[in-house]
Amino acid sequence: MSQSRISAYFSPTKSPGKRRLESPTGEPSQKKQKADLEQWRFTPSPEKSTTPRKASRQSKPKPVESPIVISDSDSEPSFTKLTRSKTTKRSKNSKKELGPSGEPWTPMEKQVRQLKQENPGVVLMVEVGYKYRFFGEDAKVAAKELGMVCYRDRNYLTASVPYDRREIHLKKPVSLLLSQGYKVGIVAQVETAALKKAGENSNTPFERKLVQLFTATTYVDEIDSLDHETDKYTSPRLVCIIEGKGGKPGTVPFGIISVAPSVGDVVWDAFDGISSTLLRCCKSRIFTPDTPMCIELETRLAHTKPSELLLPKRGLSKNTAKVLDHLATSSARTSGAIRKEYFEEEMTYTEAFDFVSSFYEKAKKANLVATITDFPKLAVIALACAIRYLSAFDIAATLAQTTFFTKFTTKTHMLLAGNTLANLEIFQNETDYTTRGSLVWILDKTVTKFGARMLRSWIGRPLVDKSALQERIDAVEEIITSSSEHLAKLRQLLRRLPDLAKGLSRIQYKQCTPRELAVLLPAFQKIGDAFANQPIEDLGLESRLLKEIISALPPLKGPMSELVNLIDLEQAAEGKKENMWTDPTQYPELEDFHLGIQTSEAEIEQELVAIRKTLRMPSLKYTTIAGEEYLIEVKKADKRPIPAEYLPAISKTKFYERYRSPTVKRKMEERALFTESLQARVFTIEARKAYSHFLEECVGKHYAVMRDAVNKLATADCLISLAQVALQENYVKPEFTDEPDTLEIDEGRHPMIEALRSDPFIPNTISFLESRSKVITGPNMGGKSSCVRMIALIAIMAQIGSYVPAASVKLAPLDSIQTRMGASDDIARGRSTFMIEMTETSEILQTAGSESLVVLDELGRGTSTFDGMSIAYAVLQQLATQTRCKTLFITHYPLVGMELEEKFPETVHNMHVGYRTENKTIDGRRDVQFLYKLERGIAKESFGVECARLAGLPESILDRASEKSSNLEKTVTERTKRNMVIQTLQILKGLSDPQPQSQAETTVEILRSSLRSLTTSP
Secondary structure, eight states: OOHHHHHTTOOGGGOOOSOOOBOTTSSBTTSOOOOOOOOOOOOSSTTOOOOOOOOOSSSOOOOOOOOEEOOTTSSSOEEOOOOOOTTOOOOSGGGSOBOTTSSBOOHHHHHHHHHHHHSTTEEEEEEETTEEEEETHHHHHHHHHHOOOOEEETTEEEEEEEOTTHHHHTHHHHHHHHHTTOEEEEEEEOOOHHHHHHSSOTTSOOOEEEEEEEOTTTOOOOTTOOOOTGGGTOOOOEEEEEEOSSOSTTEEEEEEEEEETTTTEEEEEEEEEEBOOOOSSOOOTTOOTTOOOBHHHHHHHHHHOOSEEEEESSOOOHHHHHHHHHHHHHHHHHTOOOEEEEESOOOOHHHHHHHHHHHHHHTTOGGGHHHHTTSOHHHHHHHHHHHHHHHTTTOGGGGGOGGGEEESOOTTBOOOOHHHHHHTTSSSOTTTSSSTTSHHHHHOOOSSHHHHHHHHHHHHSOBOOHHHHHHHHHHHHHHHHOOOHHHHHHHHHHTTOOOHHHHHHHHHTTOOOHHHHHHHHHHHHHHHHHTTTOOGGGSOOOOHHHHHHHHTSGGGHHHHHHHHHTBOHHHHHTTOGGGOBSOGGGSHHHHHHHHHHHHHHHHHHHHHHHHHHHHTOTTOOOEEETTEEEEEEEEGGGTOOOOGGGOSOSEEOSSEEEEOOHHHHHHHHHHHHHHHIIIIIIIIIIIHHHHHHHHHHHHHHHHHHHHHHHHHHHHHHHHHHHHHHHHHHTOBOOEEOOOTTOEEEEEEOOHHHHHHOSSOOOOEEEESSSOSEEEEEOOTTSSHHHHHHHHHHHHHHHHTTOOBSSSEEEEOOOSEEEEEOOOOOBGGGTBOHHHHHHHHHHHHHHHOOTTEEEEEESTTTTSOHHHHHHHHHHHHHHIIIIIOOEEEEEOSOHHHHHHHHHHOTTTEEEEEEEEEEEEOSTTOOEEEEEEEEEEESOOSOOOHHHHHHHHTOOHHHHHHHHHHHHHHHHHHHHHHHHHHHHHHHHHHHHHHOSSOOOHHHHHHHHHHHHHHHHTSOO
């Protein structure tokens, strides 16, 4: 190959490749520059002055210590200036620009300063020799978040991490910084030592450029990366939120796009967020009628768990901004910081539509423009903003696959509200916010990462459609009962699969490394071969869902075999892009440089003939010692004359001397130049171009069939997981019916408590056929909350297609499950415990329907007795008579249940958890034994004193409490009897009023007045 042709590819000044060590100042270590030191001498008298004395080489000058004042508010310390005498000569350094330390800026420090100016708000990791270094404020961040040592080096604070194991020492700090909401940039040396030496700028610092920029969602890690426990079920998500105007009265329109770039998931929605106001049935001054909450938005954010929010700088209401601030604060406490990215100008619908259309045309998918014409306008604007943002990171390609977009809310899925997810511990427990003790922890037996993510989606969005439910549960049943060898093969196929969804995304973004490709393509080929040449009808399967899964796999066989045949898997596994092609002539530019290297090596071998003649050693061979190639090894004992041009020796031992001829040295330099060119120039241009073209072929021709196969395998993994849980835990298949109001659970068990405790869980039976509303009373610690949670969890499990922990379950599919449980305040948002309680109740009243299951736990306990009881009564009556939903209502107000069951005996039933009492002491102290069984009727006591004894309160306090409780009970009983007459008169008076109140309002007023009289002296 001609030298001119090679030089056309070769520009030594801008070629990445091997690194070279350099000094901390940025100068090459081979050519250290001598520092010009200047020493100031201050005159003791103003009449006299002395000129500075230049330091001699023999005696090193002692610099004068200058006071340093460090300000916490500045990124760099400020230094006091030294005043020199007017007669002092100018030093060489006085012409240089001085940094904050008083020392001149080094060339590398100037590089860093320029990079920081060009990339504001980015934590930069700068490659310096064999380290990545942080400078200035970035070093403070590294010290705070990564626990690194931060120290001053000339004009910058600095911290560093080693480079030798890049996959560990670089990925870990990047991941940690991203999880805390930082934007991180990687600055690399883009010159190599050999090319720099050959160029004209050998005395200047290495050229450095920002080569990678990451945020939490745009960092697409490699497929073999280890996930944190919670990251197993979710991938970092970017959520773009657009808030509209002019919606229906009392609502706020929203459009959102949620993108998980690492796995290619895209979810969109457009909805009217309800601006809920607190119930007005109570007129206490602690309420404000204008306390809005974007309920629908909060629910979607609870499901998507964003790592990054993309928001307009202007256009969000104060209420929405408060919701997002609260989300960011609460997320920082439990799962990591949420980063907010703001854009200046929000597009109009026309601008957004044109932008998206142009994007699809550039992606050669103009036919997809028609699909977004049906999108709501705000969703199109959100999509355009997401495309614009992700395009800056070169990962917007996933938004070009509209076939795989998913709408968040559909008629076939139930949407669990955010507080329901928390109250029922669906994804994480409420103790330490880990998955242990959650529903997903119980049901997850998946063996693939993409399967685990799909299972989480199933659990968070249970099915509502009966036919889809039956299809899924039938597939689980067939997996349990069938002995088909094909199902066994499917199970085996899933084992040890890499994260195909993430790998496919990395191929799509052209970030997939050859090593990853050497794993992914054989895996896809294995999937395609598994059921090839086997007609579906011959598999002996009954489930349509299982047939669909298996039929989606054989189409991979042909494309994957074709792709695998194009590459050398061994070379790809070693990461050699330039050598991984089975047909080298396919990329002739690469072949030219390989030829140059081979020519240099051939000439070195020819030189060996001349060396043998010169040294008169006909059997001489080249030797390689400690990585030094093409050495001539001569025994000292031979005392053989060595030509002067061979000197000095490369290395010596006790018995041998090793040399290298001038010709070999020259040829090795030529070969090094070719090698550097190949790795630095061609590797980044020709090899990368060839590799990029290959990845485009994968995505352009085969993405749809590969993505469909991954989705089907994820479904199979979920079904097999549910089947395995059913077998291990002795669960039963639920029965679905179209009969309304059907929810019958026989001997049901709480799935998480049963798994966590060694003692058996006491099962319970309940049916809503006789009454839709159950008022549950009973002693404290008696198991009321666990019982109602059990009922809700069994319903959710049934509607994701799982077997359930019970003797039998029959239900009509529910369209929502809503809960109001627990007690907590939210001081950051100015909400007391009672305000949260009322707000969540308001949400339920506005959204629950006749096919909903509502769980309310001790409603009204956060205020006065008569107000709390009144609210509980009114809310339960509304749910029982107007909403007509299935209701589980836990209360310590037995009068509420008694009154409503008397008025609505076919709708409201009272139940309580059983208990047994025994008198164990002479003074009559009782011992309470909890039976944890649901029984008909109202509990007579709550046994608060007995529970306090179990908690360890002093006996003296308990004795006084027991005595006071007994006296109050007697007093209340007497007053109740006396006030029965008053209540009857008030009822008659209310019924005879010419403008009577509603029956509920009349009863509420009677209860309030009655309770006032019961709590006042006679």
